[in-house]
Amino acid sequence: MRRRLILGLLTALGALDASAQVQNISAWTLQTSDSADVTVGGITYRNNFATPLTVTTTVGTYNAGTAGAGADDVFIRRNTAISDGVANVAGQGVMFASASGGSATVLGTYTASLEEQLLEGNVLNATFDTFANTTSGTGIGHNIERIDFVWTNGYTVIGDEVLIVFNYDPINAQDDFRIAVFTGIDGSTNKLPTAYANSGVLVTGTNYPDKLPLPSGNTTTPTTGFRTTPADDLSGTALNRVDTGTNGIGGVAISLATLGISAGQTIFGYSLLSGDTNAASAANLLDFTNSTLYPTSTPNADQSGTTDFSTFGGRIATLVANEQVGPSEWDGGAGATNQWGSLNGSELNNNWFSTVPAENNRTPLRDSEILFGAIPNSNQTVDLNNSVEARKLTFDSDVNYTIGTSGEAFTITLGDPNKAGLPSIEVDNTYREGLQHKINADLLLVENLAINNNSYSTLCING
Numbered sequence: 001m002r003r004r005l006i007l008g009l010l011t012a013l014g015a016l017d018a019s020a021q022v023q024n025i026s027a028w029t030l031q032t033s034d035s036a037d038v039t040v041g042g043i044t045y046r047n048n049f050a051t052p053l054t055v056t057t058t059v060g061t062y063n064a065g066t067a068g069a070g071a072d073d074v075f076i077r078r079n080t081a082i083s084d085g086v087a088n089v090a091g092q093g094v095m096f097a098s099a100s101g102g103s104a105t106v107l108g109t110y111t112a113s114l115e116e117q118l119l120e121g122n123v124l125n126a127t128f129d130t131f132a133n134t135t136s137g138t139g140i141g142h143n144i145e146r147i148d149f150v151w152t153n154g155y156t157v158i159g160d161e162v163l164i165v166f167n168y169d170p171i172n173a174q175d176d177f178r179i180a181v182f183t184g185i186d187g188s189t190n191k192l193p194t195a196y197a198n199s200g201v202l203v204t205g206t207n208y209p210d211k212l213p214l215p216s217g218n219t220t221t222p223t224t225g226f227r228t229t230p231a232d233d234l235s236g237t238a239l240n241r242v243d244t245g246t247n248g249i250g251g252v253a254i255s256l257a258t259l260g261i262s263a264g265q266t267i268f269g270y271s272l273l274s275g276d277t278n279a280a281s282a283a284n285l286l287d288f289t290n291s292t293l294y295p296t297s298t299p300n301a302d303q304s305g306t307t308d309f310s311t312f313g314g315r316i317a318t319l320v321a322n323e324q325v326g327p328s329e330w331d332g333g334a335g336a337t338n339q340w341g342s343l344n345g346s347e348l349n350n351n352w353f354s355t356v357p358a359e360n361n362r363t364p365l366r367d368s369e370i371l372f373g374a375i376p377n378s379n380q381t382v383d384l385n386n387s388v389e390a391r392k393l394t395f396d397s398d399v400n401y402t403i404g405t406s407g408e409a410f411t412i413t414l415g416d417p418n419k420a421g422l423p424s425i426e427v428d429n430t431y432r433e434g435l436q437h438k439i440n441a442d443l444l445l446v447e448n449l450a451i452n453n454n455s456y457s458t459l460c461i462n463g
Contacts, residue, residue, distance in 0.1 A: 021201070021254070021255055021257075021258040022201060022203055022207045022208075022252055022253075022254050022255075022258065023057035023058060023059055023162070023252065023253040023254075023255075024057060024058075024207060024208045024209060024210055024250075024251075024252060025055045025056065025057055025164070025166075025208065025210065025212065025250070025251035025252060025253055026056055026057065026058075026210050027055070027056040027212070028052045028053075028054060028055045028056065028064070028212050028251070029052065029053045029054045030050045030051065030052055030053065030123070030215060031050070031051050031052075031053050032048070032049060032050045032215050033048075033049045034046070034047065034048050034049070035047035035049070035109070038110050040110055040234070040235055041234075041235060041236050041237045041238045042104060042237055042238050042241075043104055043105075043106060043110075043226070043238045043241075044104060044105040044106070045096075045106055045108060045109060045110040046105065046106065046107045046108070047108075047109045047110065048107045048108060048109070048124055048215070049108075049109055049122050049124070050122060050123050050124050050214070050215050051064075051121040051122060051123065051312065052064040052123065052164075052312065053430060055164060055251060055253065055317065057253050059253075059319075060319050061319070062162060062164070062253060062317040062318060062319055063317055063318050063319075063396070063428070063430070064164055064312075064315060064317045069155065069161070069315060069316035069317070069318070069454075070119070070314055070315055070316075071119065071149040071150055071151055071269060071313070071314025071315075072150065072151060072152050073149075073150040073152060073191060074115050074118045074119055074147065074148065074149050074150065074313065074314060075115075075147070075148045075150065075190060075191065076114060076115065076144055076147055077144070077145050077146040077147070077148060077288040078142075078143045078144055078145060079143050079145050079288060079289050079291065079294065079296055080143060093127060093128030093129050093130070093132075093142065093225055093226070093227050094114065094117070094125070094126070094127060094128055094225070094226065094227075094234065095125075095126040095127065095128035095168065095223050095224065095225040095226075095244055095308050096108040096124065096125055096126070096223065096224055096225075097124045097214065097221040097222070097223055098221070098222050098223055098224040099222065100222050101222040101223060101224065101243035101244065101245060101246065102222075102224055102241065102242060102243030102244075103222070103224055104224070104238075104241065106224050107124050107221075108122055108124035108125040109122050109124070109125060110234070111234060112233070112234060112235055113233060113234060114127070114234060117234065117311045118147070118149075118309075118311050118313045118314070119149075119311075119313065119314050120311060121311070121312050121313075121315070122311055122312070123166055123214075123249060123310045123311075123312050124214075124215075125310070125311040126167075126168045126223075126308045126309060126310050126311060127307075127308055127309045127311065128225040128226075128227075128244065128308055129142075129225075129300045129305060129306050129307075129308070130144060130147070130272075130274075130305075130307045130308065130309055131144055131145065131177075131273070131274035131298050131304065131305050131307060132298055132299060132300030132305035132306060133295075133296050133297055133298045133299075133305065134297060134298070134299050134300065134305075142227070143296075145273075145274070145288040145289075145294040145296075146271050146272070146273050146285075146288045146294070147271065147272045147273075147309075147313070148182075148191070148192075148193060148269055148270075148271050149269050149270055149271075149272075149313055149314035150185060150191045150268060150269040151267070151268055151269050152185075152191065152268075154266040154267065154268050155266065155267055155268075155316060156264065156265070156266045157256055157261055157262070157263055157264065157265050157266075157267065158263060158318065158421065158424065158450065158452075159263040159421035159422075160318055160319045160421075161255075161256050161316050161317065161318050162253040162254055162255050162256065162316075162317050163179065163181075163253070163254050163256070163259070163270055163315075163316060163317070164251060164252070164253050164312070164315055164317050165177070165179065165203070165251065165252055165254070165272070165309065165313075166212075166249050166250065166251040166309070166310035166312050167208075167249070167250055167251075167252075167307055167308060167309055167310065168223065168247040168248070168249050168308040168310060169205075169247055169248065169250065169308065170245060170246065170247055170248070174204075174205035174207075174208055174209070174250045175205060175275075175304075175306050175307040175308070176202065176203065176204045176205060176275035176304055176307070177202075177203055177272055177273065177274065177275055177304075177307045177309075178200050178201065178202050178203070178272075178273040178274065178275055178277055178279060179200050179201055179203060179254055179259070179270060179271070179272055179273070180196050180197070180198065180199065180200025180201070180259065180270065180271050180273065180279075180282070180285055181196065181197045181198075181200070181256065181259040181260065181261055181267050181269070181270045181271075182194070182195060182196050182197070182267070182268055182269055182270065182271065183195050183196070183197050183261075183265070183266070183267055183268060184268060185268045185269070191268075193268070193269070193271065193285075193286060194286075195282070195286075196260075196271075196282040196283075196285050196286070197259055197260030197261055197267070197282065198259065198260035198282050199279040199280065199281055199282050199284065199285065200259060200271075200273070200279060200282075200285065201254055201258055201259060202275060202279070203252055203254065204275075207252050208250040208251060208252040209250065210250055210251075211248030211249065211250055212248070212249050212250065212251060214249065219248050220246050220247060220248045221246070221247060221248070222243075222245075222246055223243075223244040223245065223246070223247045224241065224242070224243065224244060225241070225242050225244040226238040226239060226240055226241040226242065227239045227240045244308075247308070249310055251310075253317065256316075263421050269314075271285065272309065272313075273285070273294075274294070274295075274298050274304045274305060274307075275304035275307075276295050276298055276304040276305075277293065277294055277295075278292065278293040278294075278295075319369065323352055323353075323354055323364040323368045323369065323370045323371070324352070324353055324354075324370070324371040324373050324375070325351060325352070325371070325372050325373050325375055325376060325380070326350060326351050326352050326353040326360070326361065326375065339351075339382075339383045339384065339385040340363065340382060340383065340384045340385065340386070340388050341362075341363025341364075341385070341386070341388075342363055342385070342386050343363075343386045343387060343388055343389070347362070347363050348361050348362065349361055349362065349363050351382075352364060363388070364388070364390060365389070366389040366390070366391070366413075366416065367389075367390075367391040367416055367419060368389075368390050368391055369390070369391050369392040369394070370390050370392065370393050370394065371394045371396060372393070372394065372395045372396070372397060372401045372403075372437075373396055373397050374396070374397040374398050374399070374430075374431045376397075376399055377399070378399060379399050379400040379401075379402075380399055380400070380401050380402070381401075381402045382401065382402065382403045382404065383404070383405070384403075384404045384405075384408065384410035384412070384441055385410070386410060387409075387410045387411045387412070387413070388410070388411075388412055388413070389412070389413040389414070390412065390413075390414060390423075391414070391415075391416065391419065391423055392423060392424050392425070392426065393412075393414075393424075393425045393426070393439075394425075394426040394427075394428065395425075395426070395427045395428070395435070395437045395457070395459065396426075396427075396428035396429070396430050396431065397431055397432070397435070398431040398432040398435075399435070400435050400436050400437060400438075401437045401438070402437075402438045402440060403437075403438065403439045403440065403441055404439065404440045404441025405440050405441065406440040406441075406462050408440075408441060410441060411441060411442045411443065411444050412439070412441050412442070412443050412444070413443075413444045413445075413446065414443060414444070414445055414446070414449055415445050415446035415447040415449070416446065416447075417446060417447055422447060422448055422449060422450045423445070423447065423449055423450070424449065424450040424451065424452060425439075425449065425450075425451050425452070425459065426452050426453075426454065427452070427453040427454060427455050427457050427459050428454050428455055429454065429455030429456065429457065432457075433455055433456040433457060434456060434457060435455075435457035435458070436457065436458050436460070437457065437458065437459050437460070438459075438460045438461075438462060439459070439460070439461050439462065440462045443461065
């Protein structure tokens with residue numbers, strides 16, 4: 001039975017597709033900016049900024065900047081009982097892309113604290129030997145045992161989300177780490193996890209072999225590492241500044257299904273841990289001060305201690321729509337090239353392009369996820385010349401979209417009971433706030449509909 005629109009925010013139900021567990025990121029799109037240089041603690045920061053908008057794996061393209069899906073807090077969990085020489089220093093190693101290895105001039109951005117840096121989203125910054133408790137050579141040891149990214153009010157899973165992690169390393173190498181999702185936090189200011197969904201996933205270097213192009217166009221860059229003290233304050237004098245060689249950045253996407261989470265479930269964050277953590281059970285992950293479970297002798301000489309996380313953390317990514325508005329702008333006029341297209345998808349139509357290039361310029365079919373994006377540069381009216389079907393409509397642009405005409409005979413059908421989860425309409429704000437999107441055509445639903453406005457734009461449903 002088909003039914004008309006039920007307004008309201010509905011949580012998607014059904015099982016997640018766990019077939020793609022740990023996905024190598026083979027490509028990304030970056031948004032970049034540059035601010036004035038600043039010198040702090042003997043380091044000159046060029047304040048170049050680069051953050052991923054999308055990442056691509058064999059599963060598809062994910063929106064790395066999904067609105068509303070960013071952690072609001074991060075905690076660096078330390079075992080202050082460590083007494084292994086330099087490891088007892090409550091500082092941390094940080095690393096930056098630089099003009100030359102070991103240079104006191106780095107490309108990334110300055111922040112006052114490591115926590116702020118971890119949430120900033122700049123892939124030109126990184127932690128250095130994150131979980132190493134002992135030091136040798138040019139490495140840096142300290143007492144970090146776990147990093148927790150927290151959603152204080154929780155995040156309810158829709159169905160296709162992944163967590164994204166980037167790591168710097170020499171070409172043909174990547175480090176190991178463990179990642180796990182927690183489903184509760186206590187009421188303290190430290191927001192400690194109270195339960196993990198499972199013991200997490202051990203990500204190894206073989207899971208993400210590719211190096212991604214940096215703003216320079218190169219896949220490698222000289223890097224500079226150093227320690228700052230005290231604790232997580234980055235404003236102090238840079239100590240132990242070293243040339244950390246030529247490194248590239250690789251990335252991995254881990255499905256929430258693999259981490260023990262189902263659609264409709266609420267999570268409160270995730271943890272990054274050393275690869276040598278004793279993860280025999282989910283309960284083992286709770287006490288980071290237990291040296292039996294969290295070894296305090298993790299060396300920087302193996303892949304467990306030397307992970308250099310790019311500071312693009314605390315992000316949940318969703319699959320980008322597999323059909324996007326194409327380079328030919330809509331103008332609301334007559335003619336096939338200005339209309340949505342035919343229901344059977346056979347009609348060539350220059351308004352669409354696909355994540356599957358062979359499907360470019362063909363009308364989206366049933367179960368298509370459609371992105372009304374930022375390629376056009378003026379407000380757009382999308383005419384229907386047939387009744388059409390889709391799985392998901394996402395508005396994420398810097399122009400207004402109007403879909404269909406009120407009172408016309410053509411409809412948009414949403415839903416497919418044979419697919420896991422619910423159909424949805426999303427409004428995101430990657431490009432601009434304050435937009436006014438309208439769906440004037442009637443919507444026909446074959447199941448409940450999730451409507452998520454993750455922005456300060458409006459969505460008017462007039463059908």
